[in-house]
Amino acid sequence: MTTRYAHSCASRVLCRHRRGAARSSDRCADADLPRLNQRCRAIGSIKGGALRCRHPRSPAPVRCLPVSEFRFTCGARRGLLRRLLLLAALWMVCVGTALAQDEDTVLEAAQTQLDSMQKVLTQAEAGMEKSDTDQLRKLADDVTGAQRQAQDLARSLEPPLKELSVRLAGLGEEQKTDPPDLRDHRRALTRERNGLDAELKRANLLALDAKDLADRLEGERAQRFSEKLSARVASPLSPALGNEIAQQWPDDRTRLQALSDKAVQALRTGAATNGVAGPVIGTLGALMLAFPLRIFLRHLGRRYAASRAPVGRLRRSGLALWFLLVGTLTLGMAAGALAESVRALSELPTDLEQLLSAFVVISCVAAFVGSLSASLLMKHQPTWRLFPLDDATVDRLRVHCLATAAVSWFSGMAIRINDVARSSSALTIATDAVAALLYAGLILSALSGLTLSLRAHAANVGAADADSSAPPPVVSRGGGYIVLIRLLGHLAVIFALVAALFGYINLALFVEQQIIWITLVCSVLALLVMFADDLTTWVFKPESRFSRALSHALSVGNGRLVQVGLLISAAVRVLLVLLGIAALVTPYGANLAAVTGWLENVSHGIAIGKELVITPGDVARALCVFLLGMGLVHIVQRWLLSTYLPKTELDAGARNSISTAARYLGGLIVAVWGLTALGLDLRRLALVLSALSVGIGFGLQAITQNFVSGLILLAERPVKIGDWVRIGDQEGDVRKISVRATEIQVGDRSTLIVPNSELITKSVRNMTLSNPMGRVQLQFSVPLETNVAKVRDVLLALFAEHEKVLAEPAPSVFIDSLAGGHVNFNSFAYVRSPRDSYGVRSELFFALLQRMATASIALQSPQEIRFSRPGTAMERDAGDGAPVSED
Incomplete structure (x- = not known):
């Protein structure tokens, strides 16, 4: 009884709200159990997660179903x-x-x-x-x-x-x-x-x-x-400048002495505090960098270039670049080591720190000038020189280059010491004037040496012309440019020298420094252009490992890789020339920030229109995507041709059609992929193409027609690779079906290129389309009295004996006609391929002539034709048996 009441109470608590139950005991069981307890008529309590209720008919509280077993109702x-x-x-x-x-x-x-x-x-x-x-x-x-x-x-x-x-x-x-x-x-x-x-x-x-x-x-x-x-100052030749220097020299000497004493005091204090171990180690390190290490690295580079570098100009340009880097870096690092050894003693004053930093920079510049001259001139190594210079010219130029490096170092340090010591303007002007005069003398001396070399070369050329047995001299195409450069250099130096003598010291020094700067930039640019050209040529030449690996991976011919190398070399050379021009128009890096800002703006992208921005990164990514995609297309195509398609039952033409279609489809997908990587919106591209479709349709109608015809040829395959076709009076084998045209090799081994539309819109005889069987036809005549049955047996025997004549269809012999006292035979036999018909026909004719001679069967002889005039004396004298011909 109690159990029945319990289940009845639990069933009343379940939701019947949607049914419209009127009884209070049938109301929704909410998750709020106290409210449920209030709504239910049963009097009970909630303990331990179970609902305990008291039914009116139940004498005691009965435990109902647990709360967790109640179904969720609508309210819940x-x-x-x-x-x-x-x-x-x-x-x-x-x-x-x-x-x-x-x-x-x-x-x-x-x-x-x-x-x-x-x-x-x-x-x-x-x-x-x-x-x-x-x-x-x-x-x-x-x-x-x-x-x-x-x-x-x-x-x-x-x-x-x-x-x-x-x-x-x-x-x-x-x-x-x-x-x-x-x-x-x-x-x-x-x-x-x-x-x-x-x-x-x-x-x-x-x-x-x-x-x-x-x-x-x-x-x-x-x-x-x-x-x-x-600005104009007193001339270096005028007494006014000397008098001003003499008047201000005591003050200048005091300032210079104070700077020297400050430096000595700082060094002594640092040595007393921290010891001299740091400066000694730094000096030894600088000496090791400047002499043993530099000489060893130069020797190592020369030995590597002679033994392992590729043959050609690359080993010479690479060695010159190596000499330039080694000389500049080792000497610059040596100067930096000396400066750091001085800084290791103690904290230097601001003016001495500025002077020390200037020492490092000026030393690097002088090292660069000396190393560049050594790398280009190659003293005592004429076979390694990049330019055709004799030893005498090299010796003179080498001396002038080293003197220029020394003058630049001493003048730069002197000017910087004057600035730090706050010397008088007269001493600064005198220092600039001495530097200007020294630069003018060095440049004039170098130009004079170049003139002497040109004259000696002209004399050698004249002697070679006088000697008839000597080989003809090599004519230099740059001789005119050298003469022009020499003339402009002389004029510039003379202008600078005159300006210095008239008191325009700053102008003279600027002009001379610009001559040196232009020479340095042009020399470095020539070296870098040669090295870039030699490197790209060597990398992409057909014999290199990289070229062979790339050709095998992408299935690209050596000619294409050579073209790619030339394009890359041209791009690098253009970039180097642009950088060289930027260096020429920015004296001493005055506008370097503007140039770097322009390069940074270019790196952020070039705007094409309002929404399209193409950055170098996008271009590089698109190129990578294109190369990767084409490589994958070639891999898939090679897998189809070598692995998958040979396992099918398709013939060679069908396999080629499938491979070509796969290549076209892959190329289209790669092109779309590359345009997406470039940042182009395909929707806008589709709009542009749709707008240009009309113009393309009219302007490229023939090309479009050939392209569509090529697709039809690949799909329907009325003509496939290997077929023997006849077009007009030409016939030959189909060798290649491309997008635009089809290549046919004719009998003389030449190639006939036929547009694809000709194969679709005109009549083409395909002799190997469905039943590639050739027919041999023999036609001849015998006299009327010949035993024709014997002739027939001879022909059938010939057909049966020949190995290329098929037994099925069986050969047949027919009498075509009886005319002129002769029996005309027409016989047919079949071979496996139409390409064999002509050769088999010739062999059968040879055999037929031999058999007929052996069987004493005469073939028809040429008909005798007589041209005569009736009633002439010649006809009467000749009689009936002699033919008389007359034009």
């Missing part, structure tokens, strides 16, 4: 849905808060960067009036760097700004019925977007201000530089 489902929606809303709020925090971080970082850039611009504009040319150059570099940072910041702010705009667009317009949390979230996103948009506009405006300030700084620097060049 609605409660769960409300909870899930609440959790989703809380999650969205949390995510939005986190994203807002990230965006707040981005916004704060952008504000900090923009404030620092604005500070740089403010300081540069404030110090523009008080700075000299060198300081103006540094300020221009700082402002250009701030401009690049502002542009980078603006580019970095665009993606989060677009993301916020997309999120706001997803939320839609604000409605009155929107929940409060949604309105707050929309307002927060709007606030963040407005903040990022303001910072983006500020960054763009700051970049424009920086560009304008950099232009003004560059203009100011150019103006002051022009004023400096046009």
Whole structure:
């Protein structure tokens, strides 16, 4: 009884809300068990997760079903849905808060960067009036760097700004019925977007201000530089300069002595405090770098070039570049080691630190000049020289180059010491004048030596012309350019020398330094261009390992790889020439920041239209995708031809059609893939192609027709590779079916190129299409009295004995006609291929003539034709048996 009441009570608690139950005991069992206890008429309690109720008929409380076993009712489902929606809303709020925090971080970082850039611009504009040319150059570099940072910041702010705009667009317009949390979230996103948009506009405006300030700084620097060049001082030959130097020499000597004493005192203090172990080790390291290590590396490079380097000019250009790098780096590192050994003693004053840094830079420049001359001249090694120079010219030029390096080092250090010691202007002018005169003397001496070499070469050429047995001299195509360069050099040096004598020391020194700078840039450019050309030529030549591996991997011919090498060499040479021009027009790197900024702008992409931006990275990625895709296409095609298709029952023509179609399809997919990697939108490309389709249809109608015909040939295969076809009066074997045309090899081994449309739209005789069987036809005549049965037996015997004549279909012999007292025979036999018909026919004729002679069967002789005039004397004299012919 109790158990029955318990189950009855539990069944009443189950949901019957949808059925419209009227009894209170049949109401929904909610997840809120106290409310359920209140609604149920049964009086009970909830303990341990089970519902205990008391039925009116039950004498005692009865334990009903556990709460976990109750089914979820409609109210329970609605409660769960409300909870899930609440959790989703809380999650969205949390995510939005986190994203807002990230965006707040981005916004704060952008504000900090923009404030620092604005500070740089403010300081540069404030110090523009008080700075000299060198300081103006540094300020221009700082402002250009701030401009690049502002542009980078603006580019970095665009993606989060677009993301916020997309999120706001997803939320839609604000409605009155929107929940409060949604309105707050929309307002927060709007606030963040407005903040990022303001910072983006500020960054763009700051970049424009920086560009304008950099232009003004560059203009100011150019103006002051022009004023400096046009400044006139006392002539080096005038007594006024000597008197001024003599008057200010005591003060200058005192300043120089004070600088020397400061340096000595700093060294003594550092040696007493830290010892001399550091300077000694640094000096020994510098000596090791400058002499033993440099000599060893030069010897190592020479031995490697002689024994293992590729044969050709590459070993000479590579060795010259190696000498340049080794000489510059070892001597520069030696100077740096000396400077670090001095810094290791103690902390130097600012002026001494500047002088030490200048020592390292000037030493590197002098080392570069000496190493460049050694790498190009190759003294005592005429076979390793890149330029055709004799030993006498090399000796003279080598001396002048070393003297130029020494003068540049001493003059640079002297000028820097005067600046640090704050010497008088008279001593500075005297130092510049001495440097200008020394440079002028060295350049004139070098040009004179070059003139003597040209004259000696002309004399040798004249002696070779006088000696008839001597080989003809080699004519240099650059002789005219050398004469022009020599003339311009003489004029420039004479102009500089005259300007120096008239007191324009800065102008003279600038002109002479520019002559040296142009010579250095052109020499380095020539060396790099030669090395780049030699390296690419060697890498892509057919005999190299790289070329063979690349040819095998991509299934590309050696000629194509050589062309690729030439294109790469041309691109590298153009890039080097552009860099050389930039170096020539920027004396001593004055506009280096502008050049690097231009290169950085190019690296960020070139805008084509409003939405398409192509960057060098996109181009490189597209090239990589294209090479990788074409390599995969060649691999798949080779697998089809060598592995899969031979295992099928298809013939050679079908296999070629499938392989060609696979190559075309793969090429199309790779092209689309490459355009996608380049950043092109295929939808816009489709619009452009659809707009150009009409023009392409009219302008390239014939090419399009041939292309479609080629696809039809590959699909329907009325003509396939290996078929013997006849087109007009030409016949031959089909060797290749391409997209535009088909190649047919005719009987004389020449190739007939036929457009594909000719094979589709015109009549073509394919003699090997369905039944590649050849027919041999023999026609001849015998006299009427000949035993024709014997002739028939001879022919059938000939057909049966020949190995290439098929037994089925059986050969046949027919009498074609009886005319002129002769029996005309026509016989047929069949061979396996039409290509065998002509040869078998010739062999059968040879055998037929022998058999007929053996059987004493006469073949028809040529008919005798007589031309005569009736009644002539010749006819009467000749009689009936003699033929008379007359033209």
